[in-house]
Amino acid sequence: MWAPSATSNGNSGPIRIAPTRGAHRLAGVFLDAMRELGTPTNPAYNGEEQTGASITHVNQSGGWRQSAATGYLKPVRHRANLKILTDASVRRIATTGKRATGVEFSRGGRVEVARARGEIILSASAINSPKLLMLSGIGPGSVLARHGIDIVHDNAGVGANLQEHACAHVVGLVNVRTSNLDTGGLPALLHAARFALFGAGQATYVAPAIAFVKTRPELDYPDIQFHFGVYGYDFTPEGVRMLDRPAVTLQPNVNRSRSRGHLEIRSADPDQAPAIHPNMLGDPHDLETLVEGVKYGQRVLRSKAFAPFVVGEHKPGPAVATEEALVDHVRHAASGVFHPCGTCKMGIDAAAVVDPALRVIGVEGLRVIDSSIIPQIPSGNINAISLAIGEKGADLVLKGARAV
Numbered sequence: 001m002w003a004p005s006a007t008s009n010g011n012s013g014p015i016r017i018a019p020t021r022g023a024h025r026l027a028g029v030f031l032d033a034m035r036e037l038g039t040p041t042n043p044a045y046n047g048e049e050q051t052g053a054s055i056t057h058v059n060q061s062g063g064w065r066q067s068a069a070t071g072y073l074k075p076v077r078h079r080a081n082l083k084i085l086t087d088a089s090v091r092r093i094a095t096t097g098k099r100a101t102g103v104e105f106s107r108g109g110r111v112e113v114a115r116a117r118g119e120i121i122l123s124a125s126a127i128n129s130p131k132l133l134m135l136s137g138i139g140p141g142s143v144l145a146r147h148g149i150d151i152v153h154d155n156a157g158v159g160a161n162l163q164e165h166a167c168a169h170v171v172g173l174v175n176v177r178t179s180n181l182d183t184g185g186l187p188a189l190l191h192a193a194r195f196a197l198f199g200a201g202q203a204t205y206v207a208p209a210i211a212f213v214k215t216r217p218e219l220d221y222p223d224i225q226f227h228f229g230v231y232g233y234d235f236t237p238e239g240v241r242m243l244d245r246p247a248v249t250l251q252p253n254v255n256r257s258r259s260r261g262h263l264e265i266r267s268a269d270p271d272q273a274p275a276i277h278p279n280m281l282g283d284p285h286d287l288e289t290l291v292e293g294v295k296y297g298q299r300v301l302r303s304k305a306f307a308p309f310v311v312g313e314h315k316p317g318p319a320v321a322t323e324e325a326l327v328d329h330v331r332h333a334a335s336g337v338f339h340p341c342g343t344c345k346m347g348i349d350a351a352a353v354v355d356p357a358l359r360v361i362g363v364e365g366l367r368v369i370d371s372s373i374i375p376q377i378p379s380g381n382i383n384a385i386s387l388a389i390g391e392k393g394a395d396l397v398l399k400g401a402r403a404v
């Protein structure tokens, strides 16, 4: 049984970490199948050795979600030196010359500007931080000129270097009850009751087990991560449609992807979403790795451990019978796992947007502190990393303030 340890996790921070409570029995079968294929069980996968399969560790306390808001904001929200404005949408950073001086935002139909005496910290995500920089005149000169935005600092790196964990889905049909049969009515109520009474069960998780797998033993890091879920769905033109039969999903994604996408604003209107070009499988390495991940997932479904439970493969499915067909399937079916990052890259090279102290290069009084500063997408989900960036960023801001 895993417990937080000082060497790998610590146990005194604002965000509690715990193993998934009341994981579905097929999560244990997933661990057995992984072991059968040579991937060990490793409940300390957030420690020094990442390779292995485990019941997923989640940001929860007693089954309750520990978000950044509950861990960091809620405890300090009454501080006299903190003012939180909700339902406010930032439109751009106001600048005077090369200095950031305020934040323009809309609220209740009115546009206002909050003036900054000190620094402005932009933490609007890997999609919206580069968008707001561009709207503020900080970004690729050609893009800004096209939309009639005055250039404060020309930097082609803003919005570039977009990265994701490209994933595919291996879906098995099974003969035991899964979430597919429990989306409404009494079964959903029973899951809600289990959560209310015990803080456990299917209402507390999406993927009760995960695995970090090397597709080739000589690799020095696991190049695939699996999320294991007790559900199965199809993508349809109308959106996601749950299968009407019990199913499990093994979702391999490429770690440390090499592909790079980009995003850019489509106009100078802050209400317009940016154009996003993920290019997730642009590098052949990522496509090849994902295809190997799918094959590994298929082997898991065909393992001795799963044999008593699996009654068929829904995806990729029997129609995808050749290597060529599988590559084609992955190329068309791949999607992201909600881990966009890298669009305001930290660094000291020409493509960097922020310096190692997270200050926006070329502009004074402005930092970016969020997932957009990640130079290279890591192996593993990036929420904890985003929190660590926030912690480190806060230290850097304090250090800067003390030095003045």
Ligand SMILES: Cc1cc2nc3c(=O)[nH]c(=O)nc-3n(C[C@H](O)[C@H](O)[C@H](O)COP(=O)(O)OP(=O)(O)OC[C@H]3O[C@@H](n4cnc5c(N)ncnc54)[C@H](O)[C@@H]3O)c2cc1C
Pocket: 088, 089, 090, 091, 123, 124, 125, 126, 128, 337, 338, 339, 340, 369, 370, 371, 372, 381, 382, 383, 384, 386
């Ligand atoms: C559906 C989903 C599931 C995920 N599951 C996991 C998971 O299981 N594990 C994991 O590790 N990671 C997961 N992630 C990823 C993780 O949530 C993100 O990587 C992380 O939140 C990124 O942090 P961030 O601070 O960069 O951006 P965010 O958390 O997105 O914070 C940006 C904030 O800025 C605000 N904002 C943006 N634009 C404006 C504006 N113009 N004006 C005012 N406010 C603005 C947003 O409302 C938001 O509050 C998931 C993401 C999604 C979407």
